[in-house]
Amino acid sequence: MHSSLIITSLLPLLASTNPLPLSPRQTTLNPFTLIAGRSGSPIHLSSINANGESFWIGKNTTTYCPSEEVKDCPPGLYTELLAGDGGASMYTEVPGGQTVYVLPTGALTFTLAHAEGQPFENNGTTTGFAFTPGSDNALGVFSFTGLNSTGFLACPATSGAAPWQVFAAITGIKNSDVPGGNVSACLEFVAFGASGAELGTANTGGPAAWEYV
Numbered sequence: 001m002h003s004s005l006i007i008t009s010l011l012p013l014l015a016s017t018n019p020l021p022l023s024p025r026q027t028t029l030n031p032f033t034l035i036a037g038r039s040g041s042p043i044h045l046s047s048i049n050a051n052g053e054s055f056w057i058g059k060n061t062t063t064y065c066p067s068e069e070v071k072d073c074p075p076g077l078y079t080e081l082l083a084g085d086g087g088a089s090m091y092t093e094v095p096g097g098q099t100v101y102v103l104p105t106g107a108l109t110f111t112l113a114h115a116e117g118q119p120f121e122n123n124g125t126t127t128g129f130a131f132t133p134g135s136d137n138a139l140g141v142f143s144f145t146g147l148n149s150t151g152f153l154a155c156p157a158t159s160g161a162a163p164w165q166v167f168a169a170i171t172g173i174k175n176s177d178v179p180g181g182n183v184s185a186c187l188e189f190v191a192f193g194a195s196g197a198e199l200g201t202a203n204t205g206g207p208a209a210w211e212y213v
């Protein structure tokens with residue numbers, strides 16, 4: 001069975017079909033969480049979480065709340081993104097937002113708040129992202145085609161075992177760029193996107209975190 005059909009049968013999915021401009025502060029956007037699709041592998045249907053300015057399978061979401069100034073930060077349990085106009089960002093409350101980009105090593109990363117120059121300074125690529133919402137209750141798909149990327153890779157910290165770090169599938173990734181030190185051990189996968197509704201976050205309509213770190 002096709003993996004998206006399996007997912008459809010597991011989850012009652014809702015999908016917004018609005019193509020909307022990228023703006024982290026707009027609640028009318030279509031935030032989504034990421035789920036890896038690679039049938040018959042240990043990463044299949046695992047959630048992808050922001051952790052240490054990177055994206056990981058098998059690590060929890062890490063967030064920051066300036067609790068002195070902000071009394072009502074979201075719990076920060078989920079990693080939610082937005083994508084549109086070729087770019088992608090974290091779905092956060094922090095002013096200025098957080099841009100998602102790809103490093104020259106292929107690593108998928110994001111800016112910390114108040115660090116708007118970061119992608120440029122790191123020679124990062126901020127364009128080439130897209131999110132195609134699912135139709136008929138299927139999951140959507142998040143993609144990156146910049147740098148001639150053919151998709152996404154999950155690279156294991158130790159051979160074939162979690163945690164796995166997410167990279168764009170570009171040519172020239174060195175062994176020294178990936179956790180585990182072995183590019184051949186990375187698995188290409190499809191990055192499915194589930195809208196917040198499936199995770200029960202849509203009733204708030206707001207971001208799942210103040211800031212990802």
Ligand SMILES: *[C@@H]1O[C@H](CO)[C@@H](O)[C@H](O)[C@H]1NC(C)=O
Nearest residue numbers: 057058059060061077162163
């Ligand atoms: C993620 O968080 C949960 C709940 O706090 C904890 O039980 C689990 O061990 C954590 N997983 C990892 C990989 O740190």
Ligand SMILES: *[C@@H]1O[C@H](CO)[C@@H](O)[C@H](O)[C@H]1NC(C)=O
Nearest residue numbers: 103104119120121122123124
């Ligand atoms: C970005 O690219 C320039 C030109 O190749 C290089 O000099 C610089 O060191 C790079 N910066 C980083 C952070 O890799």
Ligand SMILES: *[C@@H]1O[C@H](CO)[C@@H](O)[C@H](O)[C@H]1NC(C)=O
Nearest residue numbers: 125146147148149170171172
């Ligand atoms: C992408 O592919 C084109 C055509 O093969 C090539 O000219 C270009 O240099 C490639 N770009 C990168 C970033 O690899």
Ligand SMILES: *[C@@H]1O[C@H](CO)[C@@H](O)[C@H](O)[C@H]1NC(C)=O
Nearest residue numbers: 159160181182183184185186
């Ligand atoms: C790298 O990973 C590949 C695929 O899992 C494996 O066949 C190879 O033995 C690994 N190389 C090293 C040096 O561990």
